[in-house]
Amino acid sequence: MNFVKIAKRTRAISPFRVMKVLQRAGELEAAGRKIVHMEVGEPDFTTAAPIMEAARQALGNGHTHYSNAAGLPALRDAIAGFYQDRYDVIVDASRIFVTPGASGGLNLLANLLIDPDDGILMADPAYPCNRNLIRLMGGEAQLIPVDGATGFQPAVGQLEQARTANSRGLWLASPANPSGTVIGRDHLQELLDWSARYRLHTVMDEIYHGLHYVEDLPCLLELSDDGFVVNSFSKYFGMTGWRIGWLVVPESCIELTNTLAQNLFIAAPTLSQHAALAAFTPAAMEIFETRRAAFQERRDFLYQALTEIGFSIPSATEGAFYLYAAIDRFSEDSEEFCRQMLETHGVAITPGTDFGDYQAHRYVRFAFTTDMDNLRLGVDRLAAALGS
């Protein structure tokens, strides 16, 4: 006997393929195989010591109760201070909401901004969660096919073509997943102007900010007070398992954001918030910068090694810890290719099909979230497998 009627919206979403890769890799490891993990979008580093110490102190102080829905005032102030220090932009702390990971923030924005049948313009490929959240709200993910020609970011001309009468928002990501490309300052200004012309809201996923290897990476808030920024302590700050991120919303949305936060999650984890306060100390920042340098070294190595093997990488990684590589020389089926690399050669990578439809079978994503020794081993295995 089972008569549960499942909501239609769930048909529109899909599990992350990377999780299946991860699970299968775990099974192979349990059977004694050595697997090189280049599938996971999570820094390999343990959370930095100053943050761990702050968590220990918060435990000692018994900080185990709920915080405000918007987050600890001290943390909201610290984030505002970070915007001033790093971007030279003044953001009132009242516009900042601490969320349970960027996931909590994105879910909140989807609830806040998307009516059924609203169209949201976004790149294909992109982080799969975003289009899933849009579809959960009954909205339409209006996917812009992007490739190396535009650095895997949507160009205004493409948006102009893709826009329909029901388009309501433009969701951007910089640095982007899976390509690791960024939106330059002039391009961002152009996109914002275009979005404003059609009265669309703009959401920008900045969760990889800090982990970038170009000089200038503009934050949306430098150019506009009307957009929505999603950020996270997971990536640059290395706090994935703590489930803590933040939103910046326009002043007009503060009250509704607070109401949604109460209803959707009550508050972000209190201990994580106290710990995150230490992320803005000079000692922690020094560790983050050392790690950024390590990611950059990995990127440089991997870009060259993969190119030599015969992968084609149309846009070099400018941020985040991903390389998006075409496999035309080896296969026409990225899922089958990834399966073979894992099963036969012990290298775990993610098929492009996790990130969208456009040319998804031509591409795979490499995450350089493992150390240089492992990357070298992975590259050796790929070179042997692919015969160069």
Place this chain on the structure above:
Amino acid sequence: MNFVKIAKRTRAISPFRVMKVLQRAGELEAAGRKIVHMEVGEPDFTTAAPIMEAARQALGNGHTHYSNAAGLPALRDAIAGFYQDRYDVIVDASRIFVTPGASGGLNLLANLLIDPDDGILMADPAYPCNRNLIRLMGGEAQLIPVDGATGFQPAVGQLEQARTANSRGLWLASPANPSGTVIGRDHLQELLDWSARYRLHTVMDEIYHGLHYVEDLPCLLELSDDGFVVNSFSKYFGMTGWRIGWLVVPESCIELTNTLAQNLFIAAPTLSQHAALAAFTPAAMEIFETRRAAFQERRDFLYQALTEIGFSIPSATEGAFYLYAAIDRFSEDSEEFCRQMLETHGVAITPGTDFGDYQAHRYVRFAFTTDMDNLRLGVDRLAAALGS
């Protein structure tokens, strides 16, 4: 310039009034007033020492990375063991999903189960978040007016009357908020039979389980494998700020629940999960039982004292830490009454209007989440204010 179009669904939800009470109480305290807090639905106790110690150890072991979307396997097993020990019911761990608080679980279920225009039958008064989540999904909260006549729980006859062609689910809570009443075993069986007859899904909020003062409090899982259970480490286990709870879903929904968990929150906080493992140790259980006894003492005191002052309490609290009291002798406006009690007499309580519409101006909710000294002070102030 601002052109953000807000989703219609957000018009259907409201902030928690208790938060306004809490905020105003904080302002009065900042101005030097002593406030008796009987508004907050959060145990006053700090998290139990064995859990704190487990968190310290998890920090020492560097458990700072993501867990599976479904939660740490060890914790899912421990929860399954808890069902066997405490309820003598076998639940496969694969049906258990660790969530970021019960909030995360309820949000997931709303996404999983509710299509736009689906009707969900539930009691009025009830925890406000539930009807808000239903409305966020475009569903209709089909409110059953309940009062002392049915122990503030829906009777089958009422459901039969309220059901419409679009009814799809029955959402229950036992012990209930704000009344603290429970659904007895026979009544629960009757409700489940009725729900099955019309092929409705059944969700039961059991977040106050453990904090009950009656002999027999049935868990939905004892009677059915087809329902959905929402539970939490926040209340009985005293882990509010850790944001950790769990869902039990029917076997047929395991895969979709996992996909939704990935998309909605990636995973619950890892440190909280490791800490929660210690909640099932005998040392922790002993602390919880001591605290339960303390809540029971508070309940007994408050019930008698409020009755003597002239509040009318139609259904004595059987679980949770709330008393739902009619103020007919004092006022016809629970919001104004609560405002006065706070502003003039320094006693913070929550108006019935936070929990629904039905007779909401006749009732206020007292939370006995503060110690006996404070409760005595609160009662003295109320007695003085209300002239008995």
